[in-house]
Amino acid sequence: xxxxxxxxxxxxxxxxxxxxxxxxxxxxxxxxxxxxxxxxxxxxxxxxxxxxxxxxxxxxxxxxxxxxxxxxxxxxxxxxxxxxxxxxxxxxxxxxxxxxxxxxxxxxxxxxxxxxxxxxxxxxxxxxxxxxxxxxxxxxxxxxxxxxxxxxxxxxxxxxxxxxxxxxxxxxxxxxxxxxxxxxxxxxxxxxxxxxxxxxxxxxxxxxxxxxxxxxxxxxxxxxxxxxxxxxxxxxxxxxxxxxxxxxxxxxxxxxxxxxxxxxxxxxxxxxxxxxxxxxxxxxxxxxxxxxxxxxxxxxxxxxxxxxxxxxxxxxxxxxxxxxxxxxxxxxxxxxxxxxxxxxxxxxxxxxxxxxxxxxxxxxxxxxxxxxxxxxxxxxxxxxxxxxxxxxxxxxxxxxxxxxxxxxxxxxxxxxxxxxxxxxxxxxxxxxxxxxxxxxxxxxxxxxxxxxxxxxxxxxxxxxxxxxxxxxxxxxxxxxxxxxxxxxxxxxxxxxxxxxxxxxxxxxxxxxxxxxxxxxxxxxxxxxxxxxxxxxxxxxxxxxxxxxxxxxxxxxxxxxxxxxxxxxxxxxxxxxxxxxxxxxxxxxx
Amino acid sequence: xxxxxxxxxxxxxxxxxxxxxxxxxxxxxxxxxxxxxxxxxxxxxxxxxxxxxxxxxxxxxxxxxxxxxxxxxxxxxxxxxxxxxxxxxxxxxxxxxxxxxxxxxxxxxxxxxxxxxxxxxxxxxxxxxxxxxxxxxxxxxxxxxxxxxxxxxxxxxxxxxxxxxxxxxxxxxxxxxxxxxxxxxxxxxxxxxxxxxxxxxxxxxxxxxxxxxxxxxxxxxxxxxxxxxxxxxxxxxxxxxxxxxxxxxxxxxxxxxxxxxxxxxxxxxxxxxxxxxxxxxxxxxxxxxxxxxxxxxxxxxxxxxxxxxxxxxxxxxxxxxxxxxxxxxxxxxxxxxxxxxxxxxxxxxxxxxxxxxxxx
Numbered sequence: 001x002x003x004x005x006x007x008x009x010x011x012x013x014x015x016x017x018x019x020x021x022x023x024x025x026x027x028x029x030x031x032x033x034x035x036x037x038x039x040x041x042x043x044x045x046x047x048x049x050x051x052x053x054x055x056x057x058x059x060x061x062x063x064x065x066x067x068x069x070x071x072x073x074x075x076x077x078x079x080x081x082x083x084x085x086x087x088x089x090x091x092x093x094x095x096x097x098x099x100x101x102x103x104x105x106x107x108x109x110x111x112x113x114x115x116x117x118x119x120x121x122x123x124x125x126x127x128x129x130x131x132x133x134x135x136x137x138x139x140x141x142x143x144x145x146x147x148x149x150x151x152x153x154x155x156x157x158x159x160x161x162x163x164x165x166x167x168x169x170x171x172x173x174x175x176x177x178x179x180x181x182x183x184x185x186x187x188x189x190x191x192x193x194x195x196x197x198x199x200x201x202x203x204x205x206x207x208x209x210x211x212x213x214x215x216x217x218x219x220x221x222x223x224x225x226x227x228x229x230x231x232x233x234x235x236x237x238x239x240x241x242x243x244x245x246x247x248x249x250x251x252x253x254x255x256x257x258x259x260x261x262x263x264x265x266x267x268x269x270x271x272x273x274x275x276x277x278x279x280x281x282x283x284x285x286x287x288x289x290x291x292x293x294x295x296x297x298x299x300x301x302x303x304x305x306x307x308x309x310x311x312x313x314x315x316x317x318x319x320x321x322x323x324x325x326x327x328x329x330x331x332x333x334x335x336x337x338x339x340x341x342x343x344x345x346x347x348x349x350x351x352x353x354x355x356x357x358x359x360x361x362x363x364x365x366x367x368x369x370x371x372x373x374x375x376x377x378x379x380x381x382x383x384x385x386x387x388x389x390x391x392x393x394x395x396x397x398x399x400x401x402x403x404x405x406x407x408x409x410x411x412x413x414x415x416x417x418x419x420x421x422x423x424x425x426x427x428x429x430x431x432x433x434x435x436x437x438x439x440x441x442x443x444x445x446x447x448x449x450x451x452x453x454x455x456x457x458x459x460x461x462x463x464x465x466x467x468x469x470x471x472x473x474x475x476x477x478x479x480x481x482x483x484x485x486x487x488x489x490x491x492x493x494x495x496x497x498x499x500x501x502x503x504x505x506x507x508x509x510x511x512x513x514x515x516x517x518x519x520x521x522x523x524x525x526x527x528x529x530x531x532x533x534x535x536x537x538x539x540x541x542x543x544x545x546x547x548x549x550x551x552x553x554x555x556x557x558x559x560x561x562x563x564x565x566x567x568x569x570x571x572x573x574x575x576x577x578x579x580x581x582x583x584x585x586x587x588x589x
Numbered sequence: 590x591x592x593x594x595x596x597x598x599x600x601x602x603x604x605x606x607x608x609x610x611x612x613x614x615x616x617x618x619x620x621x622x623x624x625x626x627x628x629x630x631x632x633x634x635x636x637x638x639x640x641x642x643x644x645x646x647x648x649x650x651x652x653x654x655x656x657x658x659x660x661x662x663x664x665x666x667x668x669x670x671x672x673x674x675x676x677x678x679x680x681x682x683x684x685x686x687x688x689x690x691x692x693x694x695x696x697x698x699x700x701x702x703x704x705x706x707x708x709x710x711x712x713x714x715x716x717x718x719x720x721x722x723x724x725x726x727x728x729x730x731x732x733x734x735x736x737x738x739x740x741x742x743x744x745x746x747x748x749x750x751x752x753x754x755x756x757x758x759x760x761x762x763x764x765x766x767x768x769x770x771x772x773x774x775x776x777x778x779x780x781x782x783x784x785x786x787x788x789x790x791x792x793x794x795x796x797x798x799x800x801x802x803x804x805x806x807x808x809x810x811x812x813x814x815x816x817x818x819x820x821x822x823x824x825x826x827x828x829x830x831x832x833x834x835x836x837x838x839x840x841x842x843x844x845x846x847x848x849x850x851x852x853x854x855x856x857x858x859x860x861x862x863x864x865x866x867x868x869x870x871x872x873x874x875x876x877x878x879x880x881x882x883x884x885x886x887x888x889x890x891x892x893x894x895x896x897x898x899x900x901x902x903x904x905x906x907x908x909x910x911x912x913x914x915x916x917x918x919x920x921x922x923x924x925x926x927x928x929x930x931x932x933x934x935x936x937x938x939x940x941x942x943x944x945x946x947x948x949x
Contacts, residue, residue: 214714214717361794361795386757387755387756387757387796390757391754398751
């Protein structure tokens with residue numbers, strides 16, 4: 001069952017397995033006593049409480065017989081710096097970023113009147129809302145929309161937990177998508193220092209982590225644009241913080257994500273503010289952990305809250321208001337490929353045709369944009385899941401002629417490939433790939449809610465609920481019911497449901513919309529315009545303070561060099577290969 | 590006691606040359622080539638040709654000569670080798686976690702013996718840690734591999750030494766020791782340190798998945814071999830036994846027999862067609878005790894009408910590689926050589942043997 005969490009940290013049999021022992025050197029900060037020359041070596045003792053003592057076997061006095069040693073501590077960053085054991089990193093991050101940590105913070109946060117009070121802010125990903133909504137919908141007569149769930153969560157977080165602001169991360173995604181498209185244009189234009197093509201999505205931390213550890217040759221291809229979570233971090237700590245008159249360390253930012261690996265992402269060095277000693281996202285909890293939190297506090301998410309059916313605002317109500325639940329058509333994992341294609345088509349002087357081809361299964365789609373003459377002008381792909389990810393790495397490596405293999409054998413193979421590529425006849429590669437580590441993408445993230453136990457299996461082939469054992473059917477595996485598909489693809493059905501729920505925020509407009517539907521559409525359009533305007537305002541307020549953006553300014557506006565440097569610092573990041581230096585235990589067989 | 594058996598095992602070649610323990614041997618299914626691999630990171634290829642004994646012309650033997658040594662470039666031990674069914678491609682599984690795909694540069698015409706050097710045509714990366722075993726499917730269109738990282742991978746073979754990953758199965762809870770393909774269908778089996786055997790098939794609309802887990806061994810399962818007719822699967826284990834599993838329904842396999850006789854780990858089993866008629870082939874086993882056993886497997890009609898497997902030990906040879914462990918045993922798949930097998934041992938030697946009737 002670990003399949004859907006292929007690259008997540010949900011269980012100890014994680015795919016990225018501990019490949020070696022922890023290499024963190026144990027620092028000893030207790031000053032060493034001056035030794036007699038020639039004194040005998042010491043021994044280490046462990047007492048019943050698990051404390052370590054250094055014991056000197058000679059010259060023992062009652063006072064100084066034992067010296068208590070410090071326990072070695074390993075921080076999450078140590079773990080991230082080592083290609084060794086993700087599993088230890090997991091246990092560390094579970095204690096560092098968990099719902100109990102959130103509760104601990106909130107209970108120790110001084111009152112708002114205190115100067116040390118931190119403003120608690122919660123940002124929730126739309127995929128997490130979809131997971132909660134799907135779970136609610138499966139047990140209620142009427143489907144629950146993302147907007148309703150967002151408002152119920154907001155009511156819970158503000159009333160019960162004491163959060164001062166609750167946002168969804170779609171505006172941050174709006175900004176991330178703009179920056180993403182901008183970076184792609186830079187790469188395509190061959191701008192100095194703009195990475196290589198094909199550009200690969202960077203929003204999936206599982207993929208980024210995997211590439212850094214095992215496929216360093218892929219790093220120049222991975223988009224440097226920050227993920228929505230980290231853009232949200234920047235917005236909350238820098239932009240909103242400034243509006244509230246608070247420094248970044250006076251804001252406590254919690255995100256709710258569909259994915260455990262987002263915890264790793266939030267802990268990256270690049271997202272740490274050295275000046276204020278704070279992270280852009282202080283704590284990441286998963287959808288499941290939010291659910292747990294609500295249960296612990298006896299909050300019933302199925303209970304409607306006042307105003308939950310009000311249409312989302314289409315203009316700001318206060319200085320830090322963000323457009324709510326912006327819809328980005330395309331994929332439920334952020335629509336990176338689609339938004340790129342959309343902006344590509346929109347900016348093209350000639351009409352273009354966009355075609356989609358499914359390769360093998362729904363998790364691998366090829367998108368081609370051709371001009372009227374049928375000449376391809378853009379080739380992209382959407383690849384989800386570990387298996388497809390492998391093939392992307394191979395294909396991109398081959399097409400771009402980068403060395404995939406390590407070691408002498410790899411060099412020979414690469415040489416051969418290069419020779420073959422020179423010989424010509426090579427098929428054109430992709431320009432862009434939306435890569436996600438989980439099959440099904442983010443709606444099936446490792447941190448999402450799982451279908452209620454038994455809910456899937458207790459339904460027969462025709463969809464009728466029944467108790468197999470009571471009906472006299474042998475439940476254990478037999479020749480007719482082979483174990484795997486039922487066990488594995490039960491989850492698949494659930495993912496489909498979450499996917500449907502995810503898109504319920506935006507009803508597909510029918511050919512002849514009713515006045516109400518036209519009204520919804522108009523409001524959506526209004527909201528999107530607000531988002532575009534706000535994005536540029538944010539950009540100017542952060543990069544060129546005091547100056548207002550040009551009237552028709554877009555995110556693509558070119559500012560002076562200093563402002564552009566600030567923009568890169570705020571909305572882009574970088575990746576680095578993790579060297580695997582440690583040799584595992586000598587394996588004999 | 591050995592003379593009571595129907596046959597004896599005769600050494601026909603002693604192939605030295607590896608600088609470290611020899612792990613595995615593989616017979617080219619088409620051409621007269623035997624490959625051996627070793628912890629010295631090389632693969633040695635031997636040619637062989639039949640020779641006749643001047644005294645008894647019916648006694649056909651084989652004469653081996655070193656063809657070439659491939660210094661694979663793998664950074665660590667080459668643990669296993671496998672030939673594609675076409676005999677044109679050799680795959681190497683290494684402890685450096687990679688799989689090498691080797692073929693000869695074609696120079697001159699097809700039948701010419703003056704073919705080029707063996708070159709690495711492709712390197713398959715993906716396993717996180719030591720790759721332990723590889724196998725081509727019977728059609729040659731799929732390649733399976735397994736590793737200490739607990740995963741089993743299926744690769745599709747594309748033209749031009751290109752490969753596409755078709756599936757990554759994370760079913761075992763421990764190191765996976767061996768993969769083996771069914772002789773006619775696309776059914777894959779894997780054996781692990783977690784004491785189980787898992788069988789996989791492709792779901793055409795989805796991915797490869799494990800459809801059953803065979804439990805019964807009480808320790809590591811080291812080796813797997815399907816019977817030539819595909820109805821049975823033999824497994825060798827650290828529990829010193831060999832189990833025979835029968836396919837009783839399309840997706841259901843049951844243990845029908847436990848073979849004993851070894852007093853150390855059974856590292857390798859191989860199920861060849863064998864000589865003669867009226868049986869299911871010959872099963873050879875070896876392991877940490879250096880003992881080589883050859884069984885004739887056959888079906889017996891029972892009163893209930895359902896036939897039942899029976900086995901008969903036909904040959905036995907202790908200390909096949911002296912005091913050393915024997916790491917693998919492999920029957921020659923080529924026509925007319927059904928009584929020939931090769932072994933690889935910790936002494937760095939590959940040996941070739943022939944099963945001959947006791948009375949000859």
